[in-house]
Amino acid sequence: MQKGIPLSFYQTIMDSTDVGIHAIDHNGKTILYNKQMMHIEGMEIEDVLDKNILEVFQFNQGENSTLLKVLKTGTPIYNSKQKYFNNKGQEINTVSHTLPVKEGHNVIGAIELVKDVTKYEKMALDYHKSAIVGPEFELLFYEGIFPADILEAAKQAAFSQYSVLITGEEGTGIDTIAEFILLESDKSERGSxxxxxxxxxxxxxxxxxxxADGKGLLTEAAGCSLLLEEIQELSIPLQQKLLTYLENPAVSDHEGIPxxxxxxxxxxxxxxxAIAExxxxxxxxxxxxxxALRVPPLRERKTGIAGVCSYFIKKFNQFFNMDVLGVSEEVKGIFHSxxxxxxxxxxxxxxxxxMLVMDREEKIEQHHxxxxxxxKVHQETDFLIQKNREIMPLEEYLQETEKYYIQKALQYHKFNITQAAKALHMSRQNLQYRIRKFGLKA
Known part of the structure; x- marks a missing residue:
């Protein structure tokens, strides 16, 4: 311990962290064991302290404690999943980082930092059959909420056996389209x-x-539709494993189920x-x-804004027991621009x-x-109308306008150059040149 710092400081840190801490000396005996570790393993400190790990815990045949492995090899082990049993025979599942403790070149012990994975274990067991009640699916058929071609393609996809990929920016409703397809698929399949x-x-x-026991989701969902949300979040090794699984010849069982x-x-x-990255x-x-379905963002289909507003006003009229009829002409203009x-x-x-700040008014006005x-709207529109600024030369104004518009395009596309260039109808190289020219942050 650092000179001058009381031991109670270290003890408070050990016991207040939400990470389990277990350390052993060079003989494999426990020398540190905090409260979170007691909670995770269901043990008391006297059950573990100053005892060899193998005297306290049991491991499946062919497996060993990661603490003892690191003590022997001197090599850290990160993000390791481990299953073992405490002195009561209760199964323990952990994910941990295990690190050697060294003095010079000598390994004098090992320390394990353990995550409480109880909630993850529960989530892993609770994936079962989809229980989607779904959003208000009349939204799908309300004029202007989604383009007609997207709705028609979604209906066809629901009753086909082809795989479906739905893409779109956050907030465009790709989850709604996916749930619609999944629910419609239920009508012709064993479930989803x-x-x-x-x-x-x-x-x-x-x-x-x-x-490994044959009860994984891919096996359980055989013959059904399986929705994988945000599939790009799978690691590349897991994507490769999924691809290999899907490309293996699929043989129906004796009941004809794929x-x-x-x-x-x-x-x-x-x-x-995502592929490029x-x-x-x-x-x-x-x-x-x-x-493949791409749900376009609202800025690409401004005619849909009126339908979106009408739907949500109707929805919140019911929630708040109100009778709002629509939005004012001024607000329509703001929403459209x-x-x-x-x-x-x-x-x-x-x-x-x-609507939460309205008081018996029939229409949403700007002050609502x-x-x-x-x-935000004022900042975007104030650029063109600057009352206290002298008129600048046209060329200078056009350059400033171009700089402002490119910056906005980058912001709208979260600084994704490919998407911003596509929206601006220019090449990536042209956009990158202009970013450098105007000194913009990308």
């Missing part, structure tokens, strides 16, 4: 399943999908950007995109916040709009 690829650590996600699930996948990132295997993309970077989700929030939204 879903799993978010961003909700579990990789080590548990692999167990959920490819359980041995493979039909994959429905979603991505809130452009798949070609090595977040998505190109081969997996082609395997899961037999039917706004780029809606948050898409449908942002529109829903703006309508809800506006949330302050943060009004400020």
């Amino acid at each position: 399943f879903r799993q978010s690829c961003a909700s579990l650590p990789e080590i548990y996600l692999e167990e959920v999908l490819f359980a 041995a493979r699930p039909r994959i429905i996948a979603t991505m809130s990132q452009d798949p070609f950007d 090595q977040k998505l295997l190109k081969e997996l993309y082609y395997r899961i995109s037999e039917t 706004y780029a809606w970077p948050g898409n449908i989700k942002e529109a829903e929030q703006i309508i809800q916040d506006s 709009l949330p302050m943060h939204f009004r400020q």
Whole structure:
């Protein structure tokens, strides 16, 4: 311990952290064991302290304690999943970092930092059959909410056996389209399943999908539709494993049920950007995109804004017991000129916040709009009308306008150069040149 710092400081840190800490000396005996570790392993400190690990814990045949492995090899082990049993015979599952403790070149012990994975274990067991009640699906058929061609393609995809990939920016409603397809698929199949690829650590996600006991999600969903949300969040090794599984010859069982699930996948990132950034295997993309649906952002379909507003006003009229008829002409103009970077989700929030401050008015007026939204709109429109600024030369003004517009395009596309260049109808190289020319941050 550092000279001058009381031992109680270290003890307080040990016992207040939410990470389990277990340390052994060069003989494999426990010398540190904090309260979180007691909670994780269901042990008391006297059960463990000053005892060799193998006297206290039991490991399956062929397996050993990661603490003892690191003590022997002197090599750290990161993100290791371990299953063993305490002195009561209770099964313990952990994910840990295990590090050697050295003095010079000599290993004098090992320390393990353990995550409480109880919630992950529960999530891994609770993936079962999809219980989607779904959002208000009349939204899908309300004029202007989604383009007609997207709705028609979604209906056809629901009753086909082709894999489906649904892409779109955050807030565009790709989850709604995916759930619609999944629910419609239930009518012609044994059921449907879903799993978010961003909700579990990789080590548990692999167990959920490819359980060694034959009860993994891919096996359970045979003959059904399986929704994999944000599939690009799978690690590349897991994507490769999934691709190999899907490409193996599928043989129906004796009841004629296909041995493979039909994959429905979603991505809130452009798949070609994900491939370029090595977040998505190109081969997996082609395997899961037999039917590909792209849900366009609101800024690409301004005619849909009126329908979006009408739907959410109707929805919140019911929630708040109100009778709002629509939005004023001024607000219509604001909504039509706004780029809606948050898409449908942002529109829903703006309508809800506006209606919460209304008092028997029939229409949403500008002063009802949330302050943060009004400020954002003002900043975007104030650039063109600057009352206290002298008229500048046209060429200078056009350059300033170009700089401002490119900066906005980058912001709307979260500084993704490929998407911004596509929206601006210019090449990546041209956009990168202008970014350098104007000194913009990308």
